[in-house]
Amino acid sequence: MKILEVNDVVKIFKTKGGNVRALNGVSLDIDEGKTVGVVGESGSGKTTLGRLIVGLINPDTGSISFEQRSIGSKVNIRHPDIRGKIQLVFQEPSESLDPRIKVGDSICEPLRGLGIEKSSWNSKLKIVSEKVSLAEEQLSMYPSQLSAGQQQRAGIARALITDPKLIVLDEPTSALDPTARAEILSMLQDVQKEFGVSYIYISHDLSTVRYLTDETAVMYLGEIVEFGETSKIFSRPSHPYSTGLLSSILLPDPEIVMDESLELSGEIPSPINLPKGCFLESRCPISTKECSSHHPDLITSDDRLVRCFEVEKMKDIVQPSSKFEDFDKSFDDFMTKRYSSSVQAGNN
Amino acid sequence: MTDSISLSLNNLTVDYPGYKGSGTIAVKDVSFSIEKGKVLGLVGESGAGKTSIARAITRQLVEPGEITAGEIIFENKNIVSMSQKELRKYLGSQISLIVPNPKSELDPLLTIGRQLGDVVKTHLKLNNKEAREAVLKVLEAVQIPDHNSRYSAYPHELSGGMAQRVIIAMSLICNPKFVISDDATSGLDVTVQREIMKLMQNIIKEKDLSVLFITRDIGLAAHFCDHLGLLFRGQIVEIAPINSFFKNPIHPYSLALLSAFSHSVKWRKVYSTDPQKWSKEFFINGNVPDSMIEVEKGHLVRMIR
Ligand SMILES: Nc1ncnc2c1ncn2[C@@H]1O[C@H](COP(=O)(O)OP(=O)(O)OP(=O)(O)O)[C@@H](O)[C@H]1O
Ligand SMILES: Nc1ncnc2c1ncn2[C@@H]1O[C@H](COP(=O)(O)OP(=O)(O)O)[C@@H](O)[C@H]1O
Ligand code: SF4
Ligand SMILES: [Mg+2]
Ligand SMILES: [Mg+2]
Secondary structure, three states, rough: OEEEEEEEEEEEEEEOOEEEEEEEEEEEEEOOEEEEEOOOOOOOOOHHHHHHHOOOOOOOOOEEEEEEEOOOEEEEEEEOOOOOOEEEEEEOOOOHHHOOOOOOHHHHHHHHHHHOHHHHHHHHHHHHHHHHOOOHHHHHOOOEEEEEEEHHHHHHHHHHHOOOOOOEEEEEOOOOOOOHHHHHHHHHHHHHHHHHHEEEEEEEOEEEEEEEOEEEEEOOOEEEEEEEHHHHHHOOOOHHHHHHHOOOOOOOOOOOOOOOOOOOOOOOOOOOOOOOEEEOOOOOOOOOOHHHHHHOOEEEEOOEEEEEOOOOHHHOOOOOOOHHHHHHHHHHHHHHHHHHHHOOOOOO | OOOOOEEEEEEEEEEEOOOOOEEEEEEEEEEEEEEEOOOOEEEOOOOOOHHHHHHHHHHOOOOOEEEEEEEEEEEEEHHHOHHHHHHHEEEEEOEEOOOOOHHOOOOOOOHHHHHHHHHHHHHOOOOOOHHHHHHHHHHHHHHOOHHHHOOOOOOOHHHHHHHHHHHHHHHHOOOOOOEEOOOOOOOOOOOHHHHHHHHHHHHHHOEEEEEEEEOOHHHOOOOOOOEEEEOOEEEEEEEHHHHHHHHOOHHHHHHHHHHHHHHOOOHHHHHHOOOHHHHOOOOOOOOOOOOOOOEEOOOOEEOOO
């Protein structure tokens, strides 16, 4: 069942420098219990989309509905039927925790707004803090006494305590060390298995998107340029921007070299003066004349949606690759050998 | 000491005395050498001591940090015992440091042309005209599009990637021989990071620079470095030529980091970053061993047999 439907939302920020077109018609659905990844460079509109979904800001046009109810001025995020069912976890763990309040109290804070009796707070706190592996003594500490990873666990516990159906995770691991990041991601997976919650996972860290998500939306300058099953996009990206992003992933093996054939050049243009044609035209390695004068639509191409005039050409250029699966497998083989030899040598 | 070595640390120890009651030994007995024209990657998690090493080399440790033992030999001179006057001659012109957060390093009130110009005027004693030429040349070298007009741009008019290029320009403008890059591309988008790394690679080759490349990203290090050192709580636990490391990583911390990067739940369970869970070769009587074992040529692991 669809839990969230985002329909053609547009968001423009009026600033001194001009109108910032942060989102230019974005549509997205998410099924119950699933995870959709939103990837793209900074400035592509990911955070704005997340903030719209949780109701922190309203779209200029377009609509969002949650469990088949449209969220807008009448039924907003604070409506009793919706409140607590959609939660947001921020990039900076400190953003969800008040430095002057003990961690456990911060985690419980969303319950206050739901009018839930105080007597049941403790048992809820116990469940969620166990889920995110926070120890009891950490709950009575202040945020500054926790590591960044522990703070982010607390931020996630705070989101979980209202029993949400959907959590928007806006770059939840980018402030964290690799091992803390890996732990948080597998914890998120466990939580999903147990509670059936849906995630929108916003990130520019592609290897984590591949690991965590079912479907991926690739964004560029406030638009979705490719949408499809994560495994399909990763094995054969169809949009030149997706190709550029994916080929920039650095796997921890010096022998897996980067593919330089479809490299993007330059930087993302200003969202104040959007190009007339395809937004990627200034950076695209295969652009044609048409691309500078016409703007491509998001169309269905085989198993996904793609916004590019040259989508057929891309199919010739980009052959399916099992680079990532191969890496996983060779890493596992390698570690298996490594482990058995160290056990033999008595090293483990 | 051979002529092929650019910089070496011998048993460097850095202390922040009296911090939080007891002192913090941030860097403990660290030794390594970097050959001329080569890149040594230094990988470790937050708090491992990476920045402390970088700032010890440039003698810019943040208060109350101090070098309590060891030598830093650069071109046969010990930086640790240099006078302030001698030191100034080296810093900026021979050794330079690239830091993350480019915007905080640039003065928001001055154009980038002026800021870069001031550097060469101070260190290379150039006049206004020569300085301007040097600045334009370096802006072009770091591939700032439209560099003639960017000369008079202010930092806030630049994107993060562009500002990072300016910082790289600033670190290169005096033609240093040795560059330290401390997490210089963290916070940049992958596509931008890729361009900046390519740029740095070309400049390193062209100018035969020696580099200490500090990062938390072992994937990035794998593709950019000739040697790799893993730093854990102020100590090197494994250091090796890049291929030797990736063919045969041995230390449990190395394996834990690789498992985390590979998102392997299975192997993360086996290899922990907690020393208590390491086998006794790597952690004995509550301590990591004081010495390292050479397992292959140039491949050292902190363990006992
Ligand atoms: N000014 C200071 N005063 C006291 N202790 C400090 C100071 N700067 C660093 N430390 C301590 O020294 C140790 C090493 O810190 P350092 O900044 O070198 O780590 P790092 O590896 O660069 O970490 P990161 O990846 O977070 O930049 C840490 O325990 C830190 O708390
Ligand atoms: N409150 C705001 N006022 C003005 N511009 C904004 C505001 N929030 C975001 N923007 C602009 O909208 C664009 C998209 O931003 P954002 O959603 O934060 O992207 P991302 O999260 O992908 O980095 C950017 O150009 C950003 O500068
Ligand atoms: S429409 Fe043209 S410019 Fe845009 S991505 Fe496709 S080929 Fe490139
Ligand atoms: Mg954002
Ligand atoms: Mg640091």
